[in-house]
Amino acid sequence: DGGITQSPKYLFRKEGQNVTLSCEQNLNHDAMYWYRQDPGQGLRLIYYSQIVNDFQKGDIAEGYSVSREKKESFPLTVTSAQKNPTAFYLCASAPLVSYNSPLHFGNGTRLTVT
């Protein structure tokens, strides 16, 4: 079955360490996205990518970095510069420029930094 795989489901890190969240999709979607969700809040866009080797900052890109070396993969690195990294991170994908196509989401990664 096609879908989006995020790993791991739970991640714990010490403050000051960089951490990379994995996101892989086999839906053949061109566009991929990373969202952050804090408890009881909505989704905030961190980064998105429309094509390999290209990506754009979202609303809260500071302290995060991404890469898009392959169509299927869009890993997110939470750097030590991110002031409050503890959150729920959702990866998503969609066909390119097709306004009737929904976002498909992974199951998310809960990151806790202490």
Add this chain to the structure above:
Amino acid sequence: AQKITQTQPGMFVQEKEAVTLDCTYDTSDQSYGLFWYKQPSSGEMIFLIYQGSYDEQNATEGRYSLNFQKARKSANLVISASQLGDSAMYFCAMREGNTGNQFYFGTGTSLTVIP
């Protein structure tokens, strides 16, 4: 201006009753899509229903229907015959036709179904 507005932070509904979750949107595009997602406490985002800007009929998917009022720019989700498993966060989202690679989300509505 907010692209998507959900004005109900929390809603309660009696089991087996119907409930309407409000969503208004703001766009100048003629072509756009409107989506509703359900997020249970486990965290995954479940796509529920889609309405296109050119669709003349309201979308329906099982117990979910979308009350689309284009002139008012509203896309309310109606859940009929509520079940305990419907308790979750619900998000309204929009994808615009001209710059269709960004999705805009509302802040969500927390629905609690009371037995």
